[in-house]
Amino acid sequence: MDQHLSEQEILRRDKLKELISLGINPYPANEFKINASALDIKENYERDKLNYKDISIAGRILTVRDMGKACFAQIQDASGRIQIYVRRDDISPGEDKSLFDHVWKKLIDIGDIIGIKGFVFTTKTGEISIHVTQLQLLSKSLKPLPIVKTDDSGQSFDEVNDPEFRFRQRYVDLIINPQIRDTFRKRTQIIQSIRNYLNNAGLLEVETPILQSIPGGATARPFVTHHNALNIPLYLRIANELYLKRLIVGGFDGVYEFAKDFRNEGMDRTHNPEFTVLEFYVAYKDYNWMMSFAEQMIEKTVIDLYGNTEVKVGENTIDFKAPFKRVTMYDAIKEYTGIDISNMNETELRETCKSLNIHTEASMGKGKLIDEIFGAKCEGNYMQPTFIIDYPIEMSPLTKKHRAAKGLVERFELMINGKEIANAYSELNDPLDQRERFEEQLKLQERGDDEAMFIDHDFLRALEYGMPPTAGIGIGIDRLTMLLTNNASIQEVLFFPQMRPEKTLSEA
């Protein structure tokens, strides 16, 4: 590969060669035994000094302050950063000072990973540090690492904040912007809290197909791929709903899956082509039960994360204390427009949209028009967690008809910070009704709606065997994480958000 190397890269390769010629393996194979972490030392040294007289720790060098016959450096391990003190006569006690003068000072760079042994002490200026007695290079770094410095007041200098750099080279982002690691630890913690909650409630974690011959369970454009041996097209799933409901038919009373779903649609700060959705289904329950269950689960997740129910998101403080407010969609629209649409037909709804300056299309049916009004006038107002309940039937082909109100279904969405976080309903388990709903979708498809659902005949067959009444929900894990970590962009909560391929790299 013909690489264009910078001055600093050439220099580091030269250093690598010299290390090898000195008999130092820059990438040793041996295990380096560690008995402490940066965080452990900082938290426990002061009250347990005897236990930190002989420690072994490894990490990446981030800064070096050279004082002549001694150096201060900062290393970073998984737990954080700690200062090390390297003195010439301690790591090179004999006549031969080359380990300090040459190897440490000339051949080891910022970005290298080293293992050290030594003892913990507190410097004159009060910083807990490691006095190094032995030092081993564990991995030589060939690329210069951007240096982000922070002063006492917390102000940082040369912070790498170019999103392209950070997302394409997330590994560098994670090294130099340690607060980024925190977001991802929280993401994992959120998922763990939810998993524990669902396990404690007796639900079974399952896995269902990602490659599907009929992409179902949502209205969205799928990615298509091809299976060579079967010679058939396969789709990456847009949802796992229909498979989880098949498992309810099969006799599991509660199932859940943290699912990677894929949608071949636009990308922006709340959409990535692959994303994570938690879906779960519980037999013999309805959407009222699901609201209580979900709000308690989310409240518990927030408490696990922060110790209380309040989270600061942008300018707002959101309180996740259950129970959440419940508002019907008609009441929401009445509240924010003053208009009662509950008895309107399609023409009247279209007129209402016009009077509210909402753009409509001829293809929009009654349900879609209502949804447009809600989206334009109401959605953004719900900062605190609020269940919007009872949706028009046209938008909800997998949802059971409302037990009391005609033209509505038993569905709710959870709105937080003006955005939808969860979508749930009493699942439609009447196979004949479900078949009619699919056929309605087919008509939409024939009218040119490329997002309308396909008819899944096997799913209908499953329903014909009988599915218990079931409550189901889907929760956007990426968006929940964005909320709970106060990030406005989905790219900030995905390690590797989708990017266009880097031309310069592939052609190099």
Next chain:
RNA sequence: GAUUCCGUAGCUCAGCCGGUAGAGCAUUACACUUUUAAUGUAAGGGUCCUGGGUUCGAAUCCCAGCGGGAUCACCA
């Protein structure tokens, strides 16, 4: 998809009316045995995103493309 802003050293950024590029950090060399963005002195480092055009001359002006961000539309 539409609009708009941005792309200069490893990183963060200057660069005016068009005259062949600068700073800080990083790097290299020297000094310094408890420093805190360590400091001081000196040095090296550039496909100014790519390709065209205008011009005696383009990082700068114009056009097209590539990449990224933001806003809007659609969606979760």
